Amino acid sequence: AQSVTQLGSHVSVSEGALVLLRCNYSSSVPPYLFWYVQYPNQGLQLLLKYTSAATLVKGINGFEAEFKKSETSFHLTKPSAHMSDAAEYFCAVTSRSNDYKLSFGAGTTVTVRA
Amino acid sequence: DGGITQSPKYLFRKEGQNVTLSCEQNLNHDAMYWYRQDPGQGLRLIYYSQIVNDFQKGDIAEGYSVSREKKESFPLTVTSAQKNPTAFYLCASSIDLPSLNQPQHFGDGTRLSIL
Numbered sequence: 001a002q003s004v005t006q007l008g009s010h011v012s013v014s015e016g017a018l019v020l021l022r023c024n025y026s027s028s029v030p031p032y033l034f035w036y037v038q039y040p041n042q043g044l045q046l047l048l049k050y051t052s053a054a055t056l057v058k059g060i061n062g063f064e065a066e067f068k069k070s071e072t073s074f075h076l077t078k079p080s081a082h083m084s085d086a087a088e089y090f091c092a093v094t095s096r097s098n099d100y101k102l103s104f105g106a107g108t109t110v111t112v113r114a
Numbered sequence: 115d116g117g118i119t120q121s122p123k124y125l126f127r128k129e130g131q132n133v134t135l136s137c138e139q140n141l142n143h144d145a146m147y148w149y150r151q152d153p154g155q156g157l158r159l160i161y162y163s164q165i166v167n168d169f170q171k172g173d174i175a176e177g178y179s180v181s182r183e184k185k186e187s188f189p190l191t192v193t194s195a196q197k198n199p200t201a202f203y204l205c206a207s208s209i210d211l212p213s214l215n216q217p218q219h220f221g222d223g224t225r226l227s228i229l
Contacts, residue, residue: 009154034217036220041123041222041223041225042222042223043118043120043204043206043220043221043222043223044157044204044206044218044220045220046217046219049217090156090157101159101162101172102157102159102218104156104157104158105156106154106155106156107154107156
């Protein structure tokens with residue numbers, strides 16, 4: 001079985017500050033991991049994906065994530081928050097152990113203070 | 115532009131009524147998915163289809179039905195058996211299911227409410 005836990009349902013940061021969103025996964029086989037962003041009343045947009053090629057993954061809009069097998073983590077960071085980063089962020093995992101279906105975390109809502 | 119189109123954007127259901135949500139994609143993807151999103155619960159898989167004329171139940175299929183008669187279309191029917199249908203419904207597609215490198219692409223969703 002596979003699952004994802006996102007620590008913190010809500011994160012508030014100041015504009016220009018570091019954004020850190022935490023994601024821990026469980027998987028009995030090597031996982032593939034994704035971060036998606038969702039703006040209000042819209043679908044999900046892919047930010048970045050980990051597919052075993054490199055442990056540090058760079059995505060769109062200045063986001064990056066590091067895969068740490070020893071910690072079963074895939075935390076998302078951005079060095080300097082912008083007002084446009086206010087959205088909900090989802091971590092997701094897939095693997096052959098779940099027939100390649102995606103399992104999503106509960107999501108983390110980011111608010112950015114001016 | 116290629117993408118996924120969901121319609122309508124807002125839908126209201128009366129008690130005892132079946133409603134159908136539309137999902138069309140022009141990405142030439144084989145796999146399509148339906149998710150339900152409730153606040154604080156992430157996305158839960160309702161049904162998925164890997165190929166035309168074939169589909170499988172996801173984690174919360176009770177009270178829902180689907181069809182896949184064409185590659186580009188995967189409509190979802192919310193039946194009267196679904197007692198708590200109020201949610202945001204998202205359709206997605208991917209090149210195929212076993213391609214772990216290929217992410218899912220999402221439509222903009224349909225918000226369903228009870229009258």
